Amino acid sequence: xxxxxxxxxxxxxxxxxxxxxxxxxxxxxxxxxxxxxxxxxxxxxxxxxxxxxxxxxxxxxxxxxxxxxxxxxxxxxxxxxxxxxxxxxxxxxxxxxxxxxxxxxxxxxxxxxxxxxxxxxxxxxxxxxxxxxxxxxxxxxxxxxxxxxxxxxxxxxxxxxxxxxxxxxxxxxxxxx
Amino acid sequence: xxxxxxxxxxxxxxxxxxxxxxxxxxxxxxxxxxxxxxxxxxxxxxxxxxxxxxxxxxxxxxxxxxxxxxxxxxxxxxxxxxxxxxxxxxxxxxxxxxxxxxxxxxxxxxxxxxxxxxxxxxxxxxxxxxxxxxx
Numbered sequence: 001x002x003x004x005x006x007x008x009x010x011x012x013x014x015x016x017x018x019x020x021x022x023x024x025x026x027x028x029x030x031x032x033x034x035x036x037x038x039x040x041x042x043x044x045x046x047x048x049x050x051x052x053x054x055x056x057x058x059x060x061x062x063x064x065x066x067x068x069x070x071x072x073x074x075x076x077x078x079x080x081x082x083x084x085x086x087x088x089x090x091x092x093x094x095x096x097x098x099x100x101x102x103x104x105x106x107x108x109x110x111x112x113x114x115x116x117x118x119x120x121x122x123x124x125x126x127x128x129x130x131x132x133x134x135x136x137x138x139x140x141x142x143x144x145x146x147x148x149x150x151x152x153x154x155x156x157x158x159x160x161x162x163x164x165x166x167x168x169x170x171x172x173x174x175x176x177x
Numbered sequence: 178x179x180x181x182x183x184x185x186x187x188x189x190x191x192x193x194x195x196x197x198x199x200x201x202x203x204x205x206x207x208x209x210x211x212x213x214x215x216x217x218x219x220x221x222x223x224x225x226x227x228x229x230x231x232x233x234x235x236x237x238x239x240x241x242x243x244x245x246x247x248x249x250x251x252x253x254x255x256x257x258x259x260x261x262x263x264x265x266x267x268x269x270x271x272x273x274x275x276x277x278x279x280x281x282x283x284x285x286x287x288x289x290x291x292x293x294x295x296x297x298x299x300x301x302x303x304x305x306x307x308x309x310x311x312x
Contacts, residue, residue, distance in 0.1 A: 033205075033207075035201045035204075035205075036204070037199055037200065037201045037203075037204055038201055046198050047198065047199040048195050048196060048197065048198055048199060049195070049196035049197060049198075049199055050192055050193075050194065050195045050196060051192070051193040051194045051196070052191055052192060052193065053190065053191050053192065053193055054191065057191065060188060060191070062184065062185045062188055064183065064185060067183045069183060069184055069185075071192065071195065072199060074196050077206075078203065078204045078205065078206045078209075079204075079206045081199065081203070081204045082204040082206070085199070085204070101185055101187065101188060103188065103191060157207075158207045158210075161205065161206055161207050161208075162206075163206075
């Protein structure tokens with residue numbers, strides 16, 4: 001992960017959840033399954049496939065003025081691309097208030113808890129983007145509603161169009177499993 | 178691959194090439210699965226209907242075949258009895274009448290056999306295959 005963004009302010013997880021839900025509501029996408037490509041297009045970002053020099057890279061986002069470029073690794077499987085796009089949207093909504101860019105590797109994408117050592121470091125932005133991505137693809141209230149009706153992990157994964165690992169992780173984070 | 182996007186100089190060294198725009202369907206994991214399941218469901222429905230139709234037709238043909246077979250056997254029994262009755266002179270008929278009767282019955286048997294072969298066992302149609310290809 002590299003970033004040109006300087007200081008990343010601390011944002012509570014609940015606040016990130018709220019911001020993700022607000023973004024979805026503002027763009028009329030607060031229903032499952034959430035499509036991050038449509039959301040990106042609605043905020044004026046075109047997402048492109050790309051071949052990176054390092055295959056471990058999942059995606060990148062760069063902002064220069066009003067121009068925002070988002071690229072995802074063309075070799076990644078669809079659910080990984082979905083998560084990468086949601087993650088880059090997290091950078092867009094949380095961190096790219098001014099010009100900057102984020103380059104993300106696959107290793108970073110599932111980290112969503114901040115350790116004390118990373119509290120002020122550049123990984124904070126990645127962790128926040130991961131939390132935003134999870135909240136965007138699996139909004140807490142919608143996950144709870146769905147979980148009441150169905151506890152089958154496979155079916156929930158289908159409903160939210162995410163991997164079973166991702167929904168399992170989300171249920172765990174929300175204290176449902 | 179052509180770079181049509183504004184990519185900052187700092188990132189260019191990390192990008193070998195930029196491809197097409199990502200569309201919602203490209204990241205719809207279960208959409209593809211649903212599509213496959215829908216196609217599979219349609220295929221199963223067509224095959225089930227075809228199997229049912231084949232079973233019903235087979236039962237119908239069996240019914241007809243049995244009736245025709247009984248009629249043929251009765252016909253053959255009758256003509257044989259007539260033949261022996263004429264031979265032992267239990268019956269009397271003009272030779273041309275007896276010849277015509279026996280020939281007519283065998284002709285009838287041959288015609289019935291033709292009907293059975295031609296209409297009760299038609300060639301297997303390729304309709305179901307063309308429907309499957311369209312799915």
